[in-house]
Amino acid sequence: MNDLVRRLRVPVVSVVLALAATWLLLVVVDAPPLDALWQIWNGSLGRLSKIPDTLIAWVPLTLAAAGLIVTFQAGMWNIGVEGQIVMGAIGAAFVVRELSGPPAVVIVAAFVVGALFGIFWALIPGYLRTRFGVHEIFSGVALVFVASAIAVYLIIGPWSRTGVASTSGTDLFEERYWLPTVGADEYSWLAILVAVAAVVAIAVLMRGTRYGLRLKAVGKNHHSAFLMGIPTNAYMLSAFAMCGALAGIAGTVQALGFHHKLVPSISGNYGFLAILVVLLAGFRALWTAPIALFFAAMLVGSTQLSLRLGIDSSLAGVIQGMLVLFILVVGAWQAQRTRRLARRAETATTAGGG
Amino acid sequence: MALELRSIHKHFGAVRANDGVTLEVQEGELHGVLGENGAGKSTLMKVISGFIEADSGEVHLHGERLALQSPDDAIKAGIGMLHQDPLVFLPLTVLDNFLLGSPGSFRLNRRAGEQALREAADRYGFSFDPGALAQTLTVGERQQLEIARLLWLGARVLILDEPTTGISAAQREKLFEILNRLAEDGMIVLFVSHKLEEIEQLCHRATVMQRGKVVGHVDAPFSSDQLVEMMFGDVVVSEGRPDAALGSTVLELDAVTVSERLTTVEELSLHVAAGEVLGLAGLEGSGQRTFLQACAGLLKPKAGTIRLGDVDLTGRRYRNFLDAGVHYLPAGRLEEGLVAGMSIAEHFELTSGNASFFVDWNGAEAAATRDIEHHFIKGTKESVAESLSGGNQQRLLLAMMPDDVRLLLMEHPTRGLDIESADWVWTQLLARRESGTAIVFASADLDELLRYSDRIAVFFSGNVLRIVDAGTTTPDELGFLIGGKESVP
Ligand SMILES: Nc1ncnc2c1ncn2[C@@H]1O[C@H](COP(=O)(O)OP(=O)(O)OP(=O)(O)O)[C@@H](O)[C@H]1O
Numbered sequence: 001m002n003d004l005v006r007r008l009r010v011p012v013v014s015v016v017l018a019l020a021a022t023w024l025l026l027v028v029v030d031a032p033p034l035d036a037l038w039q040i041w042n043g044s045l046g047r048l049s050k051i052p053d054t055l056i057a058w059v060p061l062t063l064a065a066a067g068l069i070v071t072f073q074a075g076m077w078n079i080g081v082e083g084q085i086v087m088g089a090i091g092a093a094f095v096v097r098e099l100s101g102p103p104a105v106v107i108v109a110a111f112v113v114g115a116l117f118g119i120f121w122a123l124i125p126g127y128l129r130t131r132f133g134v135h136e137i138f139s140g141v142a143l144v145f146v147a148s149a150i151a152v153y154l155i156i157g158p159w160s161r162t163g164v165a166s167t168s169g170t171d172l173f174e175e176r177y178w179l180p181t182v183g184a185d186e187y188s189w190l191a192i193l194v195a196v197a198a199v200v201a202i203a204v205l206m207r208g209t210r211y212g213l214r215l216k217a218v219g220k221n222h223h224s225a226f227l228m229g230i231p232t233n234a235y236m237l238s239a240f241a242m243c244g245a246l247a248g249i250a251g252t253v254q255a256l257g258f259h260h261k262l263v264p265s266i267s268g269n270y271g272f273l274a275i276l277v278v279l280l281a282g283f284r285a286l287w288t289a290p291i292a293l294f295f296a297a298m299l300v301g302s303t304q305l306s307l308r309l310g311i312d313s314s315l316a317g318v319i320q321g322m323l324v325l326f327i328l329v330v331g332a333w334q335a336q337r338t339r340r341l342a343r344r345a346e347t348a349t350t351a352g353g354g
Numbered sequence: 355m356a357l358e359l360r361s362i363h364k365h366f367g368a369v370r371a372n373d374g375v376t377l378e379v380q381e382g383e384l385h386g387v388l389g390e391n392g393a394g395k396s397t398l399m400k401v402i403s404g405f406i407e408a409d410s411g412e413v414h415l416h417g418e419r420l421a422l423q424s425p426d427d428a429i430k431a432g433i434g435m436l437h438q439d440p441l442v443f444l445p446l447t448v449l450d451n452f453l454l455g456s457p458g459s460f461r462l463n464r465r466a467g468e469q470a471l472r473e474a475a476d477r478y479g480f481s482f483d484p485g486a487l488a489q490t491l492t493v494g495e496r497q498q499l500e501i502a503r504l505l506w507l508g509a510r511v512l513i514l515d516e517p518t519t520g521i522s523a524a525q526r527e528k529l530f531e532i533l534n535r536l537a538e539d540g541m542i543v544l545f546v547s548h549k550l551e552e553i554e555q556l557c558h559r560a561t562v563m564q565r566g567k568v569v570g571h572v573d574a575p576f577s578s579d580q581l582v583e584m585m586f587g588d589v590v591v592s593e594g595r596p597d598a599a600l601g602s603t604v605l606e607l608d609a610v611t612v613s614e615r616l617t618t619v620e621e622l623s624l625h626v627a628a629g630e631v632l633g634l635a636g637l638e639g640s641g642q643r644t645f646l647q648a649c650a651g652l653l654k655p656k657a658g659t660i661r662l663g664d665v666d667l668t669g670r671r672y673r674n675f676l677d678a679g680v681h682y683l684p685a686g687r688l689e690e691g692l693v694a695g696m697s698i699a700e701h702f703e704l705t706s707g708n709a710s711f712f713v714d715w716n717g718a719e720a721a722a723t724r725d726i727e728h729h730f731i732k733g734t735k736e737s738v739a740e741s742l743s744g745g746n747q748q749r750l751l752l753a754m755m756p757d758d759v760r761l762l763l764m765e766h767p768t769r770g771l772d773i774e775s776a777d778w779v780w781t782q783l784l785a786r787r788e789s790g791t792a793i794v795f796a797s798a799d800l801d802e803l804l805r806y807s808d809r810i811a812v813f814f815s816g817n818v819l820r821i822v823d824a825g826t827t828t829p830d831e832l833g834f835l836i837g838g839k840e841s842v843p
């Protein structure tokens with residue numbers, strides 16, 4: 001119980017601080033704060049009709065976050081996840097454009113190829129890191145740009161709409177290859193199922209299996225892990241591959257379930273946002289789901305702000321950024337406090353997280 | 355009336371690292387602190403030097419009660435602690451390093467600093483040159499630099515926690531000389547060590563600790579037996595290596611040349627038989643580590659062959675060496691062995707050899723509890739590696755070793771261990787040797803080398819100067835060989 005309180009302290013204090021700062025910001029720009037927050041709530045989870053919109057953002061965010069849990073456990077910052085989502089979307093688009101057959105077969109094939117494209121794109125920084133020691137942050141960022149460029153090239157080049165070449169996207173995919181939805185819902189139960197399954201699978205994999213245990217050792221002390229006989233390079237590559245696969249699936253969902261075509265901004269910044277989600281979740285897989293939901297709600301709800309209150313919707317981004325900053329600051333403060341407490345030994349410093 | 359500790363308590367969770375320690379040390383006294391691994395010596399030293407805050411208890415210096423909340427408070431009160439491997443800024447000069455921690459104003463007073471450094475050097479016989487780059491200093495000289503700095507900061511109490519691990523015998527003599535001179539000047543010196551002969555040679559008085567408590571104080575001249583008895587109750591320290599029949603050749607090197615950074619081992623030919631213990635002597639960095647890493651498959655030789663039994667492993671990967679039954683335990687316990695942030699139970703599970711996809715955590719924790727008891731590790735299954743005392747980290751590493759090791763390679767197997775633990779470690783190692791494991795170990799401790807090896811290979815600047823029979827050589831001969839001299843003058 002006490003442990004739970006300790007764990008929750010950082011997120012709760014951070015959220016309160018971020019809300020307070022947002023409040024201040026809204027007052028400064030002369031907007032009614034309560035009303036603004038109400039609009040965000042109402043535009044996302046507060047109204048039944050808006051919930052599918054929120055889930056549309058939640059699914060790719062959660063998938064990418066689940067993937068990043070794996071690379072973080074291996075001690076790496078897979079910043080390139082954004083590009084891996086784009087490549088997944090490209091792979092899926094390729095399948096539904098080029099293949100025809102029973103929808104179930106084509107959709108499954110699209111998921112597989114999307115995941116493979118994501119894996120391929122993730123293995124590049126993985127290979128550069130394990131083989132040449134190139135830091136994955138640098139190669140990752142570069143590859144995000146390359147992936148976007150490839151998408152744009154396809155959209156205005158080989159896959160351009162009949163007659164017009166425009167950056168607004170390719171032709172819509174055949175409707176039978178769209179992800180299945182229930183009734184008139186705009187959103188696919190399949191995508192939600194995939195995201196939930198991914199979070200649960202990753203949580204189990206990281207905490208309950210030998211693979212997760214070894215990956216943790218690799219992430220915390222690469223050298224000791226190697227001496228124990230763990231093939232560290234293979235483990236690091238597998239972490240990249242797993243993250244890439246989930247990012248690729250996120251891209252597939254974006255293409256087949258939401259846009260129904262390939263657009264230049266298909267990844268919707270979900271990869272970058274997912275990094276914040278994982279930081280906020282303290283690298284714990286199960287926590288990514290609710291935190292991603294919160295992020296998704298902010299994102300979707302804040303579009304109401306411009307509509308109703310004439311405030312720029314980028315406010316959501318500001319709040320999210322502040323949240324992460326506060327999390328980091330409060331987290332550091334907490335760590336310092338624990339250390340101080342430990343010095344007075346009112347609490348034990350042993351064990352703790354896990 | 356000088357340094358006085360009254361009823362110091364310090365708990366880490368359920369562990370009572372210091373449980374009511376009371377101690378008095380007079381001016382000019384060299385005071386030894388002894389005790390088994392995990393007895394609470396380091397904790398006590400950290401309390402006195404402000405690195406950790408005690409739960410309760412008082413520290414008095416010259417009759418005045420001190421409020422110690424940080425190392426800064428301690429040094430202002432005149433208490434300085436020398437770290438085992440003093441932190442110096444390598445690319446800077448000795449003088450710059452000295453000035454970095456200088457007292458007083460924002461503006462550096464180079465002239466005064468240099469003057470102070472030279473005076474200290476003259477007075478206490480420090481051997482370094484103020485203009486030299488810090489990276490050219492040996493560990494011993496870094497200690498001298500740190501002592502000079504603490505003196506300049508006004509230290510009247512000097513704390514040394516196991517200062518002699520990792521320095522040569524000559525450097526140790528030098529350190530002792532300096533400490534003696536400091537004591538003559540009225541300095542209070544607290545000296546933590548596991549080596550009884552050091553305490554006997556250096557200290558005027560000693561305090562023995564056990565499980566966080568003071569067992570008693572003893573005045574010089576000490577009797578080793580008495581000290582050992584106070585530390586552990588009655589123990590019989592084993593007589594060392596019983597003769598064992600050697601088996602077939604396990605490790606065979608033929609004209610191996612291997613290099614790592616600055617050290618090159620050239621054209622080394624050597625063989626070790628099953629059940630044999632080969633000691634590696636030499637100054638730190640003379641090629642022992644390079645040699646061990648080559649035998650472990652971590653460094654690929656440039657020339658020559660390495661065979662394990664009948665298998666040629668030259669140029670093969672570390673994994674192949676592991677599979678062939680090679681096990682390597684390097685010196686850096688937390689850097690190259692254990693994983694900080696992971697618990698004892700996780701460590702055991704990592705090295706258990708289990709291959710199931712899911713980890714049976716209930717079983718693993720039960721097994722860990724058993725192993726902790728069996729190897730006398732002071733800690734619980736949840737303790738993270740970095741919370742263990744140095745000696746217990748070594749016990750954990752040994753406990754993690756698989757059963758079927760054919761060739762065991764070790765660096766400083768008992769560095770930082772108390773006598774009883776060291777003895778226990780060697781009992782374990784010798785039992786393995788009985789069952790045919792070949793053991794190759796590097797050590798800076800001549801006693802250990804002579805006591806447990808069958809043969810000793812002496813390294814000097816990358817080459818094996820000579821391989822001597824441990825049964826017939828003498829500490830003197832070994833000392834000369836280590837210094838690079840082929841024969842006793
Ligand atoms: N930061 C910490 N957190 C939890 N337990 C600790 C911590 N530091 C020390 N301990 C525990 O306190 C006890 C005393 O440790 P300490 O390091 O003082 O022993 P020591 O006498 O210096 O042993 P050694 O001879 O092995 O260096 C040990 O059981 C150790 O595991």
Ligand SMILES: [Mg+2]
Nearest residue numbers: 395396743744
């Ligand atoms: Mg200690």
